[in-house]
Amino acid sequence: MLDSAVATTLRLGSRGSPLALAQSRMVAEALAAAGFGTSLATVETAGDRDRARPLVALGGKAVWTKELDQALLDGKIDAAVHSLKDVETKLPDGLVLAAVLPRADPRDRLVGAGTLAALAPGARVGTSSPRRAAQLAFRRPDVEAVLLRGNVATRLARVEDGTVAATFLAAAGLDRLGIAAGTPLDPADWLPAASQGIVGIAARADADAVLAALAGIDDPETHCAARAERAVLAGIGGSCRTAIAVHASATGTGMLRLRAELYSPDGAERVDAVQTGDANDPTALGAAVAEALLAAATPAIRASLG
Template structure:
């Protein structure tokens, strides 16, 4: 009898949408599947900022443990939540075609953008730093929870707006009319992409997932995550990166910000798609050599104090 592929997922509406997308694709290929929802530590603690919880792997750790204990066969993640170093024995098995990469602002009117007392909500150091870089007089408050929870918190508070990933809202049809595309904000590495991981020794599941992999998306997120890995060195920091492909040419834009948004180190480059290897590393090393290393050292010191 053919193996039933057990799909591990967080139990939020968005995570279940992602897992069901993978489930449907596998079943359309003739595979049998079963969903196994698991609640993560990141979903349970909504009051503490992510960086104070040790952000690396906070949304993936529970599923990693379930996979290592053989309770699930594969796990589906928003790729931007996945640490650049996977646990031993767990491997990337498929990167699905990328959705919208933009951050968007859900707002209660845009007049505040020209004023000095704006209040914006986000739980992301990257979004906070970039917002303060553009609007240094505004205040940024912490916002945690799944998409639905954050939308409700925005409605319940006197904030002017909150920042979301467009892809998440579009996937579960929650994107309202009162939004602005933040096309000036560099997204998180791998934003808009879905990753499926599997046990390294599970040849059956890995073979099945090969059919779901989108090579162009996989290359782009590889460049972005390599940039992130070299820059952060295991520490969370305000880092954005985006690689896009057009006519077999890759355009890359990456940046590192100070926590308060006052400092910005960025790198832009264009190169052939067939020469993508090590380009993320090269961009990160360029930033580190221009003063980024000193900034990263200060970020680590502040977050660990």
């Protein structure tokens, strides 16, 4: 365990995918600039071991984080690096979201077609995301969303070999891997997932020296947006099956604009909400947007919330 008197080296934990390792290097570089050394341990997760079945069959978002959470609780690592959109809204007891890096491009990119309109009728579009599948069905009910899992390279290869006509990938992930592919989708029409583009770092709640070190690399504006977006998820009480899109953005000094969309699983029905509130209380803003979504939700949407 890191000694509070000599908190100079932090043991980072990460999945072993190319994107996860790239994000861990970003955290290590930020910590190095703040005067801290790091070491890295890679941890294989359930999602890494089973790349075929849908995430809902594996237990949802926890498939990307459970083993890293346990490594933290067991004291094997000091901090765990995550794509924050993959982190469950409620962390296990004893863990906290200690810091986030500045947000990268939050948009989705469409790979394989220049626009959604350019997809041919009946085209097969690969995704494992209930959000993306529902958004696609709402806008293009004449195309077919098919299950496609795997890392970035695998999904790009399935487009290249014609297994699917197109797929969606996070712009931030592509940028971090140095891959120029796809067309960005405007958030005004295609909202991203909550916390998309944000690297989050979890730590033990009682590890004071680690928390102090991570506080030095935390980006307050991004953390504020993340709290608002994650509060929407918490407020609707959804699951890994819930098709929800959320994005927060600063609109001026001390103000935050928060927009969210909630879909039925088949994409046939959609409700949305947008509010602007005090950036000093992002959780309250997120809760208010969640309440507005639930008030407008149709029976089919409510049924998807479990």
